Amino acid sequence: MLQNNFVNVAEEQMRARKQNISADVRGLAMVCKNKRLFANWHDYYRGFTDSYTRMRKAFDRLESWAESSSPVLLQSLGTGLGWMSGVSVPVRELLEVVNDSPAMRDFIMAHHFHDGQRRQRRFLEVGLFGSYECYGEVCSLSWLSSRMLQVIAMGQFRILVFAWCHVTRNYLGMVVDCPPAHCMLMHHVIQIQPRSYRFVDKGLFGEFFTAYVEDLVAGHHDVHDGVINMMPNYGPHTGTSFMHGIRTTVSAMFCFDETSSFHVYRYQVTFEIVDPEELGFDSVQLESRHWLVHYSNQEYVHVNGAGVVGEFPLISVDEPYFRYCSRVQDEPEGLMVVGFEGYFTMVPGTLDDPKGTPFNLPVPYIELPVPMEII
Numbered sequence: 001m002l003q004n005n006f007v008n009v010a011e012e013q014m015r016a017r018k019q020n021i022s023a024d025v026r027g028l029a030m031v032c033k034n035k036r037l038f039a040n041w042h043d044y045y046r047g048f049t050d051s052y053t054r055m056r057k058a059f060d061r062l063e064s065w066a067e068s069s070s071p072v073l074l075q076s077l078g079t080g081l082g083w084m085s086g087v088s089v090p091v092r093e094l095l096e097v098v099n100d101s102p103a104m105r106d107f108i109m110a111h112h113f114h115d116g117q118r119r120q121r122r123f124l125e126v127g128l129f130g131s132y133e134c135y136g137e138v139c140s141l142s143w144l145s146s147r148m149l150q151v152i153a154m155g156q157f158r159i160l161v162f163a164w165c166h167v168t169r170n171y172l173g174m175v176v177d178c179p180p181a182h183c184m185l186m187h188h189v190i191q192i193q194p195r196s197y198r199f200v201d202k203g204l205f206g207e208f209f210t211a212y213v214e215d216l217v218a219g220h221h222d223v224h225d226g227v228i229n230m231m232p233n234y235g236p237h238t239g240t241s242f243m244h245g246i247r248t249t250v251s252a253m254f255c256f257d258e259t260s261s262f263h264v265y266r267y268q269v270t271f272e273i274v275d276p277e278e279l280g281f282d283s284v285q286l287e288s289r290h291w292l293v294h295y296s297n298q299e300y301v302h303v304n305g306a307g308v309v310g311e312f313p314l315i316s317v318d319e320p321y322f323r324y325c326s327r328v329q330d331e332p333e334g335l336m337v338v339g340f341e342g343y344f345t346m347v348p349g350t351l352d353d354p355k356g357t358p359f360n361l362p363v364p365y366i367e368l369p370v371p372m373e374i375i
Contacts, residue, residue, distance in 0.1 A: 044083065051105040051206065058210045059113045065217050072226035076123040077114040078145055103187035106206030107162070107174065116145030116162075129163050129172060129212070130221065130230030134255075134266050134325040135309075139168040141230070151176060154197060159190070174205060191254075198263075198371040200254050231268045231325075239364035245279030246315075247272045248344070248361045254371045255327060262330035263337065265368050269308070271344075271361070273320035281348040281355055283316035291342040293328060294365075295335040308344075312351060328368075341365040 045052050066074040117123055119142075125131060127140035141163045151160050156179045163172035171192050175185045185201065189208045192199035202208045215221060215232060222229040231251045232238060238251040248271055255264040271286075273279055291303040306312075313322040330336050343362045349355030 048105050048109060051109040054206055054210065055106055055109040055113060058213045059110075061217055062213045065213070069216075069223050070126070070226040070228065072123070073126050073128065073228070076117045076120075076126050076128075078116050078118050080113045081111050081115050081146060083112060101187065103204055104174075106204070106209070110205070110209065111146050114143075116143045116148070119145075119148075124166065126226055127163070127165070127228070130228045132230045132266065132268075132325065134327070137168065139165045139170055139230070140227075141165050141170065141172060154192075157182075159192065172202075198254070198373050200369055200371050229268075231266070233270070237367060237369050239366050241362045241364060242274070243361050244284075244346075244359055245273060245275035245277070246284070246346075246361055247274045248363060250363050250366055252328075252366050252368055254369050262332075263368075263370065264327055264329040265337070266325060266327055267340075267366070268323065268325045269344075269363075270323040271313070271315055271321070273315055273317065276317050276320075283314055283350065284346040284348050285314045285350045286312055286322075286344055287347050287351060287358060288345045289342065290345070290360075291328075291340050293337055294339045294341075295331065296338050297335060299335065301331075303342075314350060336370070337368060338370065339365055339367045 042049055063074060063077075117126075117128055124142065125138070125140045127142040129141035129143065131138065131140035133139075142165070143163050144161070149160060149162055151158050152173075153159075157175060158177035159171070159173040160176045161171050161173040164170065173190060173192060175182075175188050175190060178185055187204060189202040189205050190199040191202060203211075215235065216228070218234075220232045220234045222233065231253055233240070233249050233251060237253065238249065240247060240249045242248075248269070250267060250269050252265050252267040255266040286308060288304065288306050289308055292300050293303055294300045309324050309326055311324070313324070315322050328337055328340060341363055343360040345358050345360055347354050347358045
């Protein structure tokens, strides 16, 4: 009996060793297979592997976010370009336009995953890079396919335009040639309106795009009916205050207005009741606005007025949200506006039937994004 037990144990140990050896062999085979796959991938995307990894992660994040937040945006993204082999050669053609430099490879790889947005009518207001509406003007920055890319000359600069609005003619582009004195802008993304020659620098494409996607995922841009609000709720040139149960959010951006010789800025104000108990009233109505506008010479001007954009908005527990958009610009005397702050006076109840003492909703100082100018 004891001898049989020893035999059984030995046989079980032998079987276990064989199973371990078999598992090791399968594991080794899998490692070899993965090494071959990696070697093939590395050879296929030679010189672009870092860009592939970075942009693949960004597009995975974008697609996952859009699937739940903006399905129509996801539908608008075009089929990616073929790579360097086979009958599909658009990437080679793209290289001829933008040149093969490390700084441009993220841009090229982006078109490999999705070649811009489809130009169907239903997608025109669903620009990947956001939309806004102000005083009836609607701007939506759509990502252009490789076939629609164009290089425009602006002074001593050459700009590769890759996103544009068909209504306002605002552009996103990359600097592909510039004078030596501005070499730090080479291959940077800039937002611009060509006839104004003013622009905002947004950094290298890969950094700009990945940061923008992370802002979308983090909820820094509101989305309504699949349309991304171009003006963020968080980050530079924004400010938020919480008072009396109401959140007041203000954001500002440079306004690419070719009709004005002054710097013009668009700002957005959002009121939202977030704590009805702290508010203590069923509704409040905006009575007046009070701005303190700051200029580059350290002077400031008080601007007061009744209501906002001709309205006296009422927000309530049932309708707790109101947003409007307006503008601020340099003074005709040449004073450059650099920032603003202020407050809104709210009346509990309504203006016709007040239920309590008026109170103020403060706006913290908002620094304006003063643009650069092309020479």
